Every structure is written in structure tokens, then in C-alpha cells.
Amino acid sequence: MKKNVLVVLYSQSGQLADIVAVLTRPLQEAGIALHHEILRPEPDFPFPWPFFAFFDVFPESVRLDPRPNRPLALEPGATFDLVILAWPVWFLSPAQPITAFLQSADGRRLLAGRPVVSVVACRNMWLTAFDTLKTLVAEAGGRLVDHVALTDPTPALGSFVTTPRWMFTGRRDRFLGLPPAGVDARQVAGAARFGAALVAALARDEETRGHAMLGGLRAVKVAPHLIFSERAGRRAFRFWSGVVRLCGRAGQGRRLPALVLFVFYLVTMIVTVVPLNLAVQRLAAPLFARRFAALARRYEQPSGAGDARMAAHE
Ligand SMILES: Cc1cc2nc3c(=O)[nH]c(=O)nc-3n(C[C@H](O)[C@H](O)[C@H](O)COP(=O)(O)O)c2cc1C
Numbered sequence: 001m002k003k004n005v006l007v008v009l010y011s012q013s014g015q016l017a018d019i020v021a022v023l024t025r026p027l028q029e030a031g032i033a034l035h036h037e038i039l040r041p042e043p044d045f046p047f048p049w050p051f052f053a054f055f056d057v058f059p060e061s062v063r064l065d066p067r068p069n070r071p072l073a074l075e076p077g078a079t080f081d082l083v084i085l086a087w088p089v090w091f092l093s094p095a096q097p098i099t100a101f102l103q104s105a106d107g108r109r110l111l112a113g114r115p116v117v118s119v120v121a122c123r124n125m126w127l128t129a130f131d132t133l134k135t136l137v138a139e140a141g142g143r144l145v146d147h148v149a150l151t152d153p154t155p156a157l158g159s160f161v162t163t164p165r166w167m168f169t170g171r172r173d174r175f176l177g178l179p180p181a182g183v184d185a186r187q188v189a190g191a192a193r194f195g196a197a198l199v200a201a202l203a204r205d206e207e208t209r210g211h212a213m214l215g216g217l218r219a220v221k222v223a224p225h226l227i228f229s230e231r232a233g234r235r236a237f238r239f240w241s242g243v244v245r246l247c248g249r250a251g252q253g254r255r256l257p258a259l260v261l262f263v264f265y266l267v268t269m270i271v272t273v274v275p276l277n278l279a280v281q282r283l284a285a286p287l288f289a290r291r292f293a294a295l296a297r298r299y300e301q302p303s304g305a306g307d308a309r310m311a312a313h314e
Helices: 015-029 051-056 058-062 096-103 105-111 127-139 156-169 185-190 192-203 225-247 253-283 285-300
Strands: 004-009 033-038 082-087 115-122 143-151
Touching: 004 015, 015 033, 015 082, 015 115, 015 185, 015 192, 051 058, 051 156, 051 253, 058 096, 058 225, 058 253, 082 127, 096 105, 096 127, 115 127, 115 192, 127 143, 127 225, 156 253, 185 192, 225 253, 225 285, 253 285
Parallel strands: 004 033, 004 082, 082 115, 115 143
Antiparallel strands: none
């Protein structure tokens, strides 16, 4: 029986759209029926971002209170064997259009009882957002069977410069000797291995069995030293998002003073506490080695960081 795969995607710069195009090409070539649903918020978020529009999406992203999407293009009643959900991270949370989709009646109907493959592409902080995504998928009735994470390979302090530059100007090219912003071309090209593995798995009806189909393909690589920074960031983001929302609703000028304070807080943290925290963790790494390894294993689920099947795809 011909398999039907739904691809749900939100991508502003086209980075995630490129990854999804490479990943789904093997499925298309194998004659699998693909339906692409590109989420369209109402009204659209800008890209490149004006400075305050960027920070104004922070509170609602963190509080899972997103701007709604326009209706989907799907035929009513359409059903799928597998859902590929491609999502960016916004402020340590799933991007608002993804949250809106997962909370919507259509999202719940499409995911109910279906296996879901999550594909994230972001700077490098996706761990707590992934916790949130798993909860949203489960609440929508979906079964998360695989997770692929592609991140910017530039070390954290460099991408703290190149990512905001990309977001605010649209330019990703080399800057101040730093590598281009975003996921590199090699990783994008490598996403084809996930599509090829899905083709083989679908041919064996593996999507119905509830286990990972992308094991052994280095689907994720967790940087465990970021876990504590992310968790501390989440707690601070919950506090600040509450403060900003007390001042007004999304888009209201009344929120500006609170957002300015938040930006000061964020920049201060990024240039002081984050590097200090990372340095202390590096020094203390031997003491935390077991805890880091356990946390890494947890976040590497369900697809795992193993590379046993890589040879077949290189
Ligand atoms: C508002 C906003 C917040 C972001 N926050 C994060 C973040 O917390 N962690 C992270 O790794 N990347 C973050 N990013 C980067 C995105 O995850 C993503 O890599 C980038 O926006 C490109 O995705 P695209 O395919 O939608 O263009 C953020 C981007 C935006 C626009």
C-alpha cells in the first residue's frame, strides 16, 4: 500500500525548508505520497526581524500562547501514516507557529495516534524546547518516534554574534572572521540519510511499531554542558515573560520598557554568566561526568547518537 506522509514545516530564512527538502527527496523519489503543510501565521512574523518585534515574541513563545496560523491547505478528513514535524526554536521553546499547530483542532486531528518524526534546526539550544515539544505532541495524541537535531557548529560565543546578525539583517555570510551563521552545508546535505532510512522503514511498516526508525544515524548530538544553562535560562524566561505580559499584550507599546529591561538582562547574562558557567562546568566536568552522560542519554532519545548505520549512508 502506498504510504502517505505529512510534512509540517515553519521556516523563515529557508534554513529548515532546505533541510526538509533534502530529507524528503528520497521519499519523493521512492514514490511515497508527500503532503507539505507550510504553516502561515496570521499575520506573518517578519524576517529579517525589527529589533523589538523579535523580542516581543518572547513572552508568548515561552508561555505557549502563540499567534494563530491561517487554516491549513489540507483536504478535510485527510489522514497520514507518518508526520514529519520540522521546527525552529524560539527562546528555548518551539517556534510559535509550531505550538499553534500542535494546539489547534487540525493539529490534534492529524496527529492523533500517528507516529511523529521531529526535525529541529536551531542555533544550539533545543533541549528544553524539545521537552516542551514532546509534551505538546503527546497532548495532541501523537507518538514521537524519532528526533533529528541539526545545530550551528560555530562555538557558542561566536554564534551569539552571528545568529542575531542573521536574524536582524538577514545576512548569514562570514563576519569578523566567524563562520557563516546557521547549520552548515555538510549537515544539510547529510539530512538525505534520514529520508533514505525512512523509505526503508516505511517499506517494512516500521512506522506502526512505535520504535525509532532513525537509530544509528547520528540523529542527535547532545552538548550536555548546555543543559544547566538551558534550565537556568528557562526559569529566568518564565519570570521575565510573566513580567512583560503583566505590562500588556503582544504588539502593545506598553510592553516596551519591560522588554528593554529583559534585553539588558539577557545581554548581561550572555556576556557574563553564560561564559563563566561554561568555564566552571568544563573545569568541574570530571565531577559531573556521570550526571552529564545520563542527561545526554535522556535527550538523545528516541533516535540516539549512535552511528552504527552511518557507513551505509556515507
Ligand atoms: C525569535 C527567535 C528566537 C530564537 N531563539 C533560539 C533559541 O532559544 N535557541 C536556539 O538554538 N535558536 C534560536 N533561534 C534560532 C532559530 O531556532 C532558527 O535556527 C533560525 O530562526 C532559523 O530558522 P528558520 O528555518 O525558521 O529560518 C531563534 C530564532 C528566532 C527568530
